[in-house]
Amino acid sequence: PLCESAILGAGYGLSIRGKKAMVEMQFADFVSCGFNQIVNNLAKSHYRWGQNADVVIRMPTGAGAQAGPFHSQSNEAWFFKVPGLKIVYPSTPYDAKGLLCEAFNDPYPVMFFEHKNLYRSTKELVPDDYYTLPIGKAKTVVEGNEISIITYGWAVQWAMDAAAELGISCEIVDLRTLLPWDQEAVRLAVKKTGKVLILHEDTLCGGIGAEIAAWISSECFEYLDAPVMRVGSLDTPIPMAKDLEDNFLARKRLPEALTKLANY
Numbered sequence: 001p002l003c004e005s006a007i008l009g010a011g012y013g014l015s016i017r018g019k020k021a022m023v024e025m026q027f028a029d030f031v032s033c034g035f036n037q038i039v040n041n042l043a044k045s046h047y048r049w050g051q052n053a054d055v056v057i058r059m060p061t062g063a064g065a066q067a068g069p070f071h072s073q074s075n076e077a078w079f080f081k082v083p084g085l086k087i088v089y090p091s092t093p094y095d096a097k098g099l100l101c102e103a104f105n106d107p108y109p110v111m112f113f114e115h116k117n118l119y120r121s122t123k124e125l126v127p128d129d130y131y132t133l134p135i136g137k138a139k140t141v142v143e144g145n146e147i148s149i150i151t152y153g154w155a156v157q158w159a160m161d162a163a164a165e166l167g168i169s170c171e172i173v174d175l176r177t178l179l180p181w182d183q184e185a186v187r188l189a190v191k192k193t194g195k196v197l198i199l200h201e202d203t204l205c206g207g208i209g210a211e212i213a214a215w216i217s218s219e220c221f222e223y224l225d226a227p228v229m230r231v232g233s234l235d236t237p238i239p240m241a242k243d244l245e246d247n248f249l250a251r252k253r254l255p256e257a258l259t260k261l262a263n264y
Helices: 004-016 028-042 045-049 093-105 116-121 155-166 183-193 208-219 242-248 250-262
Strands: 021-024 055-061 086-088 110-115 139-142 147-151 170-174 177-179 196-203 229-233
Touching: 004 021, 004 028, 004 055, 028 055, 055 093, 055 116, 086 093, 093 110, 110 116, 139 155, 147 155, 147 183, 147 250, 155 170, 155 196, 155 250, 170 183, 183 196, 183 208, 196 208, 196 250, 208 229, 229 250, 242 250
Parallel strands: 021 055, 055 110, 086 110, 147 170, 147 196, 196 229
Antiparallel strands: 086 177, 139 170
């Protein structure tokens, strides 16, 4: 059997010896077996004694494949409050290559989330040439003037589909990096429309959207024309049956939330 703690410890040891390490969890869920190696060893080494922890941890994540509660979790928020880590979460093949190359260049530990459903459903021409994209910079994927949707990962596609289906003009911002997240891009999106919906696949309670919503409320209040809304998945384990999984996911409640915010 795989031993995630040993995998991560081996990557950390290689980085101490001056080598670049890239390790992969078979499923992001399994990282719990190596949690200490990440949050207490990799994340704190530079702060404690100046040691770079030059490790990229690839994390196949997310639901949509009826894989049940132990192989489908969105657990990026577990690491969101840990100083010393970076969290990257692309939504397109082009972004995935550019951000992964940049993660390899970064001398500090990077959690690189890759949605399993996007492996199978998304295609895009990607240059053969080497290129990088900056960590910490969001991207506006669709411009609009009624509602700003702040999102990432598979939920970017949900946002585009729902906005098109409802005929609502949405400014859709793909965060791409969750730690650090692009506060200036969020500020501009809030200022542009005055209405904000934060969307993520993770469960609603304790998700990354809560921090972003709190920041908007304190830093961008004067731009708001409606309360900041959050849409996340149900606060339950992830079911295996397709109809139950579909009901669990945030996508199920997105159209109603967008309609309510548009009519506010």
